[in-house]
Amino acid sequence: MIYVKKVSDKKDLIDFVKFPFKLYSKSKYWVPPIIDQEINNFNKDLNPNLKNSEVELFIAVKNNEIIGIIAVIINWYEVKQQKTSKIRFGWFDFVDDLEVSKLLLQKVIETGKKNKLKYIEGPMGFSNLDKVGILTSGYDIIGTMITSYNYSYYKDHYESFGLSPEKNFHEKTFMFDDIDTGYYEKMSRIVKTRNKLSEVNFNSTSEVMKRTNEMFDLFNKSYEKLSSFVKINEEQKEFMKEKYIKFINPEYIKFVENEKKEIVAFAIIMPSFAKALQKMNGKLFPFGFLNLLWAKRFNKDVTLYLIGIDPEYQKLGVTAIIFNAFIQTLKNKGIQICRRTPELTDNISVDKIWKNFNPKLIKTRSTYRFEIN
Incomplete structure (x- = not known):
C-alpha cells in the first residue's frame, strides 16, 4: 500500500532531499545538488524566499521505502500583489508508478482548494531564479547546476493526470x-x-x-x-x-x-x-x-x-x-x-x-x- 506523509522533522527533510540521489543513482545526466544547500532551501531563517512564501513537503512511501516527493508552494506576493491565483509545485520526483505521482499531485490540489486558488503550475521553485520545468527532450545530455533533470516517463505522468503544458522553454548551446x-x-x-x-x-x-x-x-x-x-x-x-x-x-x-x-x-x-x-x-x-x-x-x-x-x-x-x-x-x-x-x-x-x-x-x-x- 502507498501512503503520503507530510515532512514534519529533520529526519524527514533529509530523507526528502536525498530521495533524488537514489532515484537517479544510475543516471549519467543528472547533476546532484549540494545536500546542505537543498536542506537550507526549506529553512525560514536561511532562505528569504520563505518570507513571502509558504511550503509543505510530502513524501510517498511504500513498504517503508520512499518512492516519491513533492513540494507544495504558495508565493503570496504572486497571489496577493500580482493577483495570480496559482499554487506552485516543485521538487517533484517519483518512480514510474502512476499511483505515486497522482497521490502527490492531489496534495497540491488539496492545498490549493484550502486557499481558494484557481490552478496549479509546476514544476518550479519559489522565484524566477529557481529551477523550472520538466525536461521534454534532451534526456541524454548532462544537465547543469541550475537546471533540473528527469526521466522521460515524467511527461506521461503529467499528461495522464490531466496536466497540460503552460510555459515552454528551450536550452541552446x-x-x-x-x-x-x-x-x-x-x-x-x-x-x-x-x-x-x-x-x-x-x-x-x-x-x-x-x-x-x-x-x-x-x-x-x-x-x-x-x-x-x-x-x-x-x-x-x-x-x-x-x-x-x-x-x-x-x-x-x-x-x-x-x-x-x-x-x-x-x-x-x-x-x-x-x-x-x-x-x-x-x-x-x-x-x-x-x-x-x-x-x-x-x-x-x-x-x-x-x-x-x-x-x-x-x-x-x-x-x-x-x-x-x-x-x-x-x-x-x-x-x-x-x-x-x-x-x-x-x-x-x-x-x-x-x-x-x-x-x-x-x-x-x-x-x-x-x-x-
Whole structure:
C-alpha cells in the first residue's frame, strides 16, 4: 500500500532531499545538488524566499521505502500583489508508478482548494531564479547546476493526470569558434561611441559585490513585463549573492554603463560545475569543494546564467559590447562551448540576441498547469 506523509522533522527533510540521489543513482545526466544547500532551501531563517512564501513537503512511501516527493508552494506576493491565483509545485520526483505521482499531485490540489486558488503550475521553485520545468527532450545530455533533470516517463505522468503544458522553454548551446569576432569588435566600438557607453570588467569578487544590488535592480527592470515574473526583493538579493555570485569568476561578470555610471546591461557566465557536482555527490566536505575549485579554474565549458538589458537600451545594440568583452576573456582562457540556461520560447527579444551565434537546440522543457475545480 502507498501512503503520503507530510515532512514534519529533520529526519524527514533529509530523507526528502536525498530521495533524488537514489532515484537517479544510475543516471549519467543528472547533476546532484549540494545536500546542505537543498536542506537550507526549506529553512525560514536561511532562505528569504520563505518570507513571502509558504511550503509543505510530502513524501510517498511504500513498504517503508520512499518512492516519491513533492513540494507544495504558495508565493503570496504572486497571489496577493500580482493577483495570480496559482499554487506552485516543485521538487517533484517519483518512480514510474502512476499511483505515486497522482497521490502527490492531489496534495497540491488539496492545498490549493484550502486557499481558494484557481490552478496549479509546476514544476518550479519559489522565484524566477529557481529551477523550472520538466525536461521534454534532451534526456541524454548532462544537465547543469541550475537546471533540473528527469526521466522521460515524467511527461506521461503529467499528461495522464490531466496536466497540460503552460510555459515552454528551450536550452541552446553554441561554439565560440562559430562566432564572427571581427563583427562584434567593430559593433562594440560603434555602439559605445554612438551612445556614450562603456564596458565594466572586474578583477575581484569584492568589486562585483559592491554593485550586485544595482545589477539585480536592472534584472527586475529587464524582465518585469514577462509572464509570471516575480521581482527579487532586498533579502533575496543577499541570498543570491551568497548562493551563486561568490562562486563565479569575477572576470565572467560584465556590465555596460552609461556616462552617468548607471548600469544599462549586464551578463553573467558561470563555469560548468556539472561534472564536479557529480563527483561530489552532494557533499562539499571533506574534499568535494576541491572539485568545484578545479572546475572554476580549468573548465572549458561555461553556462550563461543571467543577462539583463534596460528596456530603454534594448534596441541600441548594447549586447555587442557585452559579447565582445566576453569573447576576449573566454578566448584567452581557451573556453570552447557556451550553454544557455532555459529561456521562455516566447521571449523573442532574448532569442534575437543570439541569432548570429549559430545556436544549437539541445533541450526543451515545460511547466504544466491544471485547473482546480
